[in-house]
Amino acid sequence: MTAQSxxxxxxxxxxxxxxxxxxxxxxxxxxxxxxTVGVVTLAVLIAYVTIKGWPRLNSTLWTNMPSxxxxxxxxxxxxxxxxxxVISFTAIFALPTGILAALYLEEFARPNSRFQRxxxxxxQNLAAVPSIVYGILGLAxxxxxxALGQSVITAALTLSLLxxxxxxxxxxxxxxxxxRNIRDGSLALGATEWQTASRQTLPAAIPGIATxxxxxxxxxxxxxxxxxxxxxxxxxxxxxxxxxxxxTTLPIQxxxxxxxxxxxxxxxASATIVLLLVLLLVMNFVAIWIRNRTQKRW
Amino acid sequence: xxxxxxxMQLSSALTDGRSQGISDEISNVVFTxxxxxxxxxxxxxxxxxxxxxAKNEITAFIGPSGCGKSTLLRSFNRMNDLxxxxxxxxxxxxxxxxxxxxxxxxxxxxxxxxxxxxxPNVFPKSIYDxxxxxxxxxxIKGNMDDLVEECLTKAALWDEVKDDLxxxxxxxxxxxxxxxVIARCIAVxxxxxxxxxxxxxxxxxxxxxIEELMRQLAVEYTIVIVTHNMQQAARVSDRTxxxxxxxxxxxxxxxxxxxxxxxxQIFSAPQDKRTEDxxxxxxx
Ligand SMILES: Nc1ncnc2c1ncn2[C@@H]1O[C@H](COP(=O)(O)OP(=O)(O)OP(=O)(O)O)[C@@H](O)[C@H]1O
Ligand SMILES: [Mg+2]
Numbered sequence: 001m002t003a004q005s006x007x008x009x010x011x012x013x014x015x016x017x018x019x020x021x022x023x024x025x026x027x028x029x030x031x032x033x034x035x036t037v038g039v040v041t042l043a044v045l046i047a048y049v050t051i052k053g054w055p056r057l058n059s060t061l062w063t064n065m066p067s068x069x070x071x072x073x074x075x076x077x078x079x080x081x082x083x084x085x086v087i088s089f090t091a092i093f094a095l096p097t098g099i100l101a102a103l104y105l106e107e108f109a110r111p112n113s114r115f116q117r118x119x120x121x122x123x124q125n126l127a128a129v130p131s132i133v134y135g136i137l138g139l140a141x142x143x144x145x146x147a148l149g150q151s152v153i154t155a156a157l158t159l160s161l162l163x164x165x166x167x168x169x170x171x172x173x174x175x176x177x178x179x180r181n182i183r184d185g186s187l188a189l190g191a192t193e194w195q196t197a198s199r200q201t202l203p204a205a206i207p208g209i210a211t212x213x214x215x216x217x218x219x220x221x222x223x224x225x226x227x228x229x230x231x232x233x234x235x236x237x238x239x240x241x242x243x244x245x246x247x248t249t250l251p252i253q254x255x256x257x258x259x260x261x262x263x264x265x266x267x268x269a270s271a272t273i274v275l276l277l278v279l280l281l282v283m284n285f286v287a288i289w290i291r292n293r294t295q296k297r298w
Numbered sequence: 299x300x301x302x303x304x305x306m307q308l309s310s311a312l313t314d315g316r317s318q319g320i321s322d323e324i325s326n327v328v329f330t331x332x333x334x335x336x337x338x339x340x341x342x343x344x345x346x347x348x349x350x351x352a353k354n355e356i357t358a359f360i361g362p363s364g365c366g367k368s369t370l371l372r373s374f375n376r377m378n379d380l381x382x383x384x385x386x387x388x389x390x391x392x393x394x395x396x397x398x399x400x401x402x403x404x405x406x407x408x409x410x411x412x413x414x415x416x417x418p419n420v421f422p423k424s425i426y427d428x429x430x431x432x433x434x435x436x437x438i439k440g441n442m443d444d445l446v447e448e449c450l451t452k453a454a455l456w457d458e459v460k461d462d463l464x465x466x467x468x469x470x471x472x473x474x475x476x477x478x479v480i481a482r483c484i485a486v487x488x489x490x491x492x493x494x495x496x497x498x499x500x501x502x503x504x505x506x507x508i509e510e511l512m513r514q515l516a517v518e519y520t521i522v523i524v525t526h527n528m529q530q531a532a533r534v535s536d537r538t539x540x541x542x543x544x545x546x547x548x549x550x551x552x553x554x555x556x557x558x559x560x561x562x563q564i565f566s567a568p569q570d571k572r573t574e575d576x577x578x579x580x581x582x
Contacts, residue, residue, distance in 0.1 A: 111382060181419035185479070188377060189432035189486055190409030199435070204422050 046277060053270030061271055065237040066253060071264035076272045079253035081239040082152070083221060083279075086249055089156030090163070090220050095213060097160070098167030099202075105168070106175040107197045127165035134162045135229030143230055150231045153243045158226050163216040170212025174205040207294035211287045218283040222276065224251035250276045308565055308577065311532035320536045320560040326353040328490060328520050329374065332389040336369050339383040343369045345546075345554040346388060349539060356512060356521045358531040358561065361541035362576070366553025367524040370541075371492050374522065375411040376404040409436055412488035416495040418475035420467035420482075425450075425459050428467045428478055432486035445485060453481035454511050473504025477511065484519070491515065493523040497530065509534050528577055531561065538564040540573045 050057070064075025109116045138158030148154045178201050186196040202209075227249060235256065236248040248256075250272060257269035333346035344366040351357050359367040369378070376397060378384040390397045397407055421428050429446045432438075438445075446463070450456040455477040459470070467478055476496060483491055493512075497505040512521060512534050525531050531538050539558040543551050557564060557573045568574040 179419070181415060181417060182421060184377065184380070184415065185419040185421065185482075186431070186435075187380060188375065188408055188413040188415075189435065189482065190405050191432075191435040192405055195435045199431070200421060 046274075049270040049273045049277070053267055053272070053274050056268050056271035057274060061268075061275065066235055066248075066256075067237070068235060071260075071262055071268060074265075074268060076250065076253055076268075076275065078236050078239055079248050079250045079272070080275070082236065082247035082252075083249040085152045085240040085243075085245075086155045086159065086247060087217060087221055089152055089243060090159040091213075091217060093156060093160035094163050094167055094216075098164050098213075099171050099209060101164075102168045102171035102175060103197055103202060106172050107201060108193065123165045123168055127169060130225075131162055131223055132225045132229060134158055135226030137161065138226060138230055148244070150246055151244045152240050152247045154230055155227055155232065155247060155249070156243075158230060159220040159223060162223065162226060163220050166216040166219065167213055170216070171205070171209050174208025174212065175201055177208055178204045207290050211291045214283050214287040214290075218280050218287075221249075221283070222251060222280055224249075224255055227252055228255065250279075307529055308532050311529040312562055312565055320355070320562065322560065322563075324350050324352040327351070328353045328393065330389065330391040330394075332391075334370070334373070334386065334388040334390050336366065336373055336378065337383075337385040337387070338369075338381070342550070342552050345552045347555045349555060349558050351520065351522060352537065353520050354516055354518070355536040356516050356523060356534055358535035358538045359522065359524045359541060360526070360528065360531050360538060360576075361553075361556075362543065363526075364551075364553070365541040365543040367541055368494050369553070371494055371522060371524055372413075374490070374492055375408045375413055377408070377413065379404055409486055410488050411490040411492060412483035412486065414476070414479050414483055414491060414493040414496050416498045418472055418479050418499070420470070420475045420478055423467060424464050425467050425470070425478060426463040428482050429485050432482055436486055438486065449481040449485040450478075452484055452515070453477045454507065454514075455481055471504070473500050473507060476500060476504070476508060480508075480511065480515075484515070488519070490520045490522065493521065495524050495526060498526065505530070528565075532565050535561045537561055540564060540568075540570075540576060542572055542576070 060073065060075050062075060062077050062080055064073055065077050066079070067074040105116060105119065109119075135158065138154060138161070142148045142154040142157045143150065148157075182200055182204060183196055186200045187193070191199070232248060232252050236246055238246075240247045254269050254272050254276065257265040257272070260266075327350050329351035331350070332348050334344065334348070335342060335346055336344040347370060359371065361367055372378045373386050373390060374397070378386060386398055392407070392411070395402070421431060423431070426446055429449050430442050433440075433442065433445060447456060447460075450459060455474060458474060459465075459478075462469070467475065470478060476499075480491070480496075497508050500508065509530065512523070515521060516536075523531075523535065537559065538561045540556045541553050542556050543553050545551055557568060557570045559569075564573060565577055568577065
C-alpha cells in the first residue's frame with residue numbers, strides 16, 4: 001500500500017531526451033559508409049582475382065614449376081615452398097628474440113628508467129620504418145658483408161628485422177595484460193623473478209603472444225619490396241634445398257608474372273594471388289580465433 | 299531476526315571467539331617490530347610501529363581505510379620490495395633475525411612467511427598445479443600427490459575437488475579459490491601466513507568457512523590477518539592491533555598504531571578513545 005501511494009506521489013519520468021535525431025542518423029550513415037568501403041574493396045578484390053584466375057585455379061598451380069616459355073603449364077610450386085622456407089626461418093629468428101626482448105623490457109628492466117624509455121622510442125620508430133629500408137639494410141649487411149648472398153637465410157634475417165618491432169610490441173601488450181596479482185602470488189610463494197616470468201607470466205600471455213606473432217608473420221609472408229631489393233627477381237624453378245639455397249616467394253612470383261604482358265601469365269598471377277590471399281586470411285582467422293577463444297580469462 | 303546493536307553483535311562474537319585465555323604477556327615471539335616505518339618514495343605511510351606477534355596465535359590488524367594495514371603486512375614478507383620506491387626503516391625481526399638485514403634473501407623470507415591476498419589470485423593452471431607450484435619452484439622433494447592431498451585437506455577443500463584435480467582453478471567458486479590459495483600457501487610449509495582481507499570478496503557462507511579454517515590452521519601456523527570486519531576480528535583473532543591515519547604537525551597523513559592487546563580487551567575495554575569510537579562504529 002505504501003508502495004502504491006509512493007508511485008502516485010511521484011511525477012511521471014521524462015525520458016524523451018533532447019538528442020538531435022538528424023545529426024545522429026547522418027553520423028551513423030557516415031560510419032556505415034566508411035565500413036562499407038573496406039568490406040566492399042576486399043570483396044571486389046577477391047571476386048576479381050578469383051574470376052580472372054579461375055582457369056588456372058587447379059592442382060597444376062602447386063605441382064608445376066614456373067616456366068617462361070610455356071605459360072599454360074607453369075605453376076607456382078617453387079614460390080610456395082620458398083615462402084614456407086623463408087617464413088619458417090623468419091619465425092625461428094624473430095620469435096625467440098622478440099619474445100625474450102619483450103620479456104626483459106616488461107618484467108626485468110627497471111620501469112621508466114632512461115634506458116627503457118630510449119629502447120621503447122626506438123622500437124616504436126623501427127615499427128614505422130618502411131619495409132624497403134629493411135631491404136637496403138639486408139642487402140648491405142646479410143647479402144654482402146656476411147656474404148650470405150641471395151639465400152633463404154638472407155631473406156629470413158631481413159624479414160625478421162622487419163617484424164621484430166611488431167612482435168616485441170604485441171608481446172609486451174600480452175604480458176601487460178596478465179594481472180599483477182598472478183605475479184604477486186608466485187613471488188609470495190618464494191619463486192624467483194625468473195621462475196615467475198617463465199612459469200606464470202609468459203605461459204599466461206601465450207594466447208596474446210600467438211595472436212601478435214601470427215599477424216606479424218602474415219605481414220612477412222606478404223612482403224615483396226625488401227626481397228626485391230635483396231635481388232630475388234630471378235626465375236627460380238627449383239624448391240629450396242637448405243637455408244643457403246636460392247628461393248622465390250609468392251609475392252615475388254606474382255610480381256614477375258604481372259610484369260609479363262602475355263595473358264596466360266596475367267591469369268596465372270591472379271590464381272597465385274588467390275592462393276596468397278587464402279594463406280593470409282587463414283593466418284589472420286587463426287589469430288582471431290585464438291584471441292577470441294581466450295578472451296576474458298581474468 | 300531482531301536487529302542487534304553493534305555492541306551486542308561484537309560481544310556475542312567475542313564469547314564465540316578464541317581470545318578468552320589470552321594474556322597480556324607474549325612468551326613465544328615470532329615477530330618483533332621496533333619503531334618500524336614504511337615509506338613510498340618521500341611519503342611516509344606508517345609512523346613508527348612497535349609490537350610483537352605471538353606464535354600460533356591469530357593477530358588481527360584493524361583500522362580505517364588508508365591507515366597502512368596492507369602496507370605493514372606486506373613489509374613482513376618483503377612484498378613491499380616489489381613496489382618501486384617502497385622503503386622500510388626500523389626493526390622488523392623474525393625470530394630475532396632482522397628481515398631487512400644485509401644477508402637476508404627476500405625469496406627465503408617469502409618461503410617461510412606465506413601470504414593470502416584479498417582477491418583470490420589462483421594461477422591459470424589446474425587445481426593440482428596450483429598447489430604443486432610452490433613446492434616445485436622451491437625444489438621441495440617428496441611425493442607430490444601426497445603433498446597436494448595433504449594441503450587441500452588442511453585447507454578444507456579436498457572433498458570438494460578430489461575428483462577434479464586436473465580441472466582449471468578458474469572453474470572454482472570464489473570461496474573455493476580462496477581456500478585453494480591457502481592450500482597453495484601451506485604447500486611450501488611456511489611458519490607464518492599473512493592474510494590481507496581474505497574474505498573481502500566472499501559471501502557470508504564462504505567467509506565463515508574461511509574463518510573456521512583459520513582457527514584450525516592456527517594450531518600449526520602463526521596467522522596475521524587484516525580485516526575490515528569487526529565481528530570477524532572479534533571471532534577469530536587472539537590479539538588485535540588498531541591503526542588509524544592521522545595528520546602530523548606538517549599536515550601529512552600517516553598511519554600509526556593506536557592500541558594493541560588481547561582481542562577481548564580491545565573490544566570490551568579499549569584504553570583509547572579512538573579505538574572505542576572505531577569499534578563502536580562512530581568513526582571510519
Ligand atoms: N604502491 C603505493 N605507492 C604509493 N603509496 C601507496 C602505495 N600503496 C599504498 N600507498 C599509500 O599508503 C597508505 C596506506 O595504504 P594501505 O594500502 O597500506 O592502507 P590500508 O590500511 O590497507 O587500506 P585499505 O583498508 O583500504 O586496504 C595510503 O595513504 C596509500 O595511499
Ligand atoms: Mg589494504
